Amino acid sequence: MAILEIDNASVSFGPPSNRTDVLTDLNLQVEENEFVAVIGFSGAGKSTLMSLLAGLQKPTTGEVRFKGESIKEPGPDLGLMFQNYSLLPWLSVVENVKLAINAVDPRLSKSDLEERARHYVKMVKLDHAFDKKPHELSGGMRQRASLARTLSLDPEVLLLDEPLSALDALTRSELQDQILNIWEKDKRTVVMITNDVDEAVLMADRIVPLTMGPGATLSEEFKVNMERPRDRHTLNDHPEFMRLKSEITAFMMGLNKESKKLSADIIPMPKVTPKSFSPPSLAPTFKQNPVSNKNSNNVA
Numbered sequence: 001m002a003i004l005e006i007d008n009a010s011v012s013f014g015p016p017s018n019r020t021d022v023l024t025d026l027n028l029q030v031e032e033n034e035f036v037a038v039i040g041f042s043g044a045g046k047s048t049l050m051s052l053l054a055g056l057q058k059p060t061t062g063e064v065r066f067k068g069e070s071i072k073e074p075g076p077d078l079g080l081m082f083q084n085y086s087l088l089p090w091l092s093v094v095e096n097v098k099l100a101i102n103a104v105d106p107r108l109s110k111s112d113l114e115e116r117a118r119h120y121v122k123m124v125k126l127d128h129a130f131d132k133k134p135h136e137l138s139g140g141m142r143q144r145a146s147l148a149r150t151l152s153l154d155p156e157v158l159l160l161d162e163p164l165s166a167l168d169a170l171t172r173s174e175l176q177d178q179i180l181n182i183w184e185k186d187k188r189t190v191v192m193i194t195n196d197v198d199e200a201v202l203m204a205d206r207i208v209p210l211t212m213g214p215g216a217t218l219s220e221e222f223k224v225n226m227e228r229p230r231d232r233h234t235l236n237d238h239p240e241f242m243r244l245k246s247e248i249t250a251f252m253m254g255l256n257k258e259s260k261k262l263s264a265d266i267i268p269m270p271k272v273t274p275k276s277f278s279p280p281s282l283a284p285t286f287k288q289n290p291v292s293n294k295n296s297n298n299v300a
């Protein structure tokens with residue numbers, strides 16, 4: 001049985017008179033220990049999809065299940081790492097992690113809590129910044145801290161919403177490796193959103209494109225049949241990597257083209273011709289006030 005399932009789900013926002021259909025007819029099955037990458041364009045509904053999987057967003061229709069049970073609310077089994085770090089600015093790295101652990105495990109002793117928080121901060125190689133506040137960290141360090149916080153909850157499923165988007169290429173590769181290490185060593189299930197085809201092929205077992213919104217849906221998937229560990233340095237010589245990369249890129253470009261064509265078909269520009277138009281005078285106009293005119297000498 002799949003650990004995580006989306007069954008014919010859709011998400012719409014707003015009242016019926018002004019409804020926005022963001023996601024429609026979503027179906028996805030994620031097996032235990034699988035690494036699934038969802039790839040999509042900006043604004044397609046990727047974060048909405050993650051919120052749905054994390055139980056933060058209820059489907060308008062359909063169902064989302066974890067281990068066969070309908071997901072009713074967020075819980076520690078489904079660890080969501082947000083795109084925008086969301087660290088509390090007045091707490092240090094280790095305090096941010098402690099706060100998260102304490103929320104799911106309030107009976108831990110002070111020393112166990114400290115030890116566990118430090119363990120996860122070390123895991124993402126932030127030991128040198130235990131006591132730093134978020135404003136003292138670089139973007140990459142904040143993403144690590146945010147990852148440490150998500151990992152510290154020891155979730156069965158890691159839901160990573162563009163976890164590496166704000167990073168430079170070097171830091172990005174370093175963190176990709178760390179996520180892969182954690183996934184392989186601790187045998188987790190990962191669903192990761194990315195907009196980077198290379199990253200998806202390097203990391204995932206399966207890549208599922210999200211079509212363009214409104215009414216985005218998950219389309220046909222691409223299986224990554226490449227042995228692990230995958231060596232990033234020789235990937236560009238790997239025929240399967242090259243094939244997948246070009247197929248997925250062509251598919252995504254096709255989606256983009258189709259969506260532009262659709263929006264051109266659906267929203268024709270209205271033909272608006274003003275009946276008459278006279279530009280307002282640039283000089284300010286004042287209404288004559290007989291009283292103030294009389295006292296005009298009194299103006300300071």
Ligand SMILES: Nc1ncnc2c1ncn2[C@@H]1O[C@H](COP(=O)(O)OP(=O)(O)OP(=O)(O)O)[C@@H](O)[C@H]1O
Pocket residue numbers: 013014020022040041042043044045046047048049213
């Ligand atoms: N609570 C909400 N109410 C109304 N509309 C919403 C809400 N949440 C998201 N949307 C709309 O849903 C669409 C998809 O948003 P979402 O943030 O899921 O996209 P995304 O693919 O994650 O975007 P990005 O890559 O830019 O972060 C957008 O048009 C957004 O305005």
